[in-house]
Amino acid sequence: MAILAGRPSDPSYVESMLRATDAILRAREQADFTHDECHHGRADDSAALNYGTYYGGGGEVPGNLKNGRHTEILEALVSNPDLSRMASFADGELLYASDVCH
Numbered sequence: 001m002a003i004l005a006g007r008p009s010d011p012s013y014v015e016s017m018l019r020a021t022d023a024i025l026r027a028r029e030q031a032d033f034t035h036d037e038c039h040h041g042r043a044d045d046s047a048a049l050n051y052g053t054y055y056g057g058g059g060e061v062p063g064n065l066k067n068g069r070h071t072e073i074l075e076a077l078v079s080n081p082d083l084s085r086m087a088s089f090a091d092g093e094l095l096y097a098s099d100v101c102h
Contacts, residue, residue, distance in 0.1 A: 005093035
């Protein structure tokens with residue numbers, strides 16, 4: 001399924017997207033990814049970090065993923081109001097689309 005939701009008709013949303021892009025690019029520079037972090041099985045020359053709660057891989061209880069030296073950078077991104085705004089819009093569109101499709 002693909003959803004082409006566009007963006008809100010609020011002119012400040014574009015400014016928000018630009019600030020979010022800057023935050024992501026700054027975070028990548030700050031992360032100083034190693035060669036192995038950038039060259040893995042998912043994509044080449046593209047670092048990826050997981051964030052949130054994980055329950056799997058044989059664990060008996062759910063727990064937060066550990067990101068070591070990248071924790072502060074990820075916390076800053078997760079608390080970034082511009083990224084939150086974009087995520088909230090995407091979540092809302094996904095909920096709308098799932099209602100329409102059922």
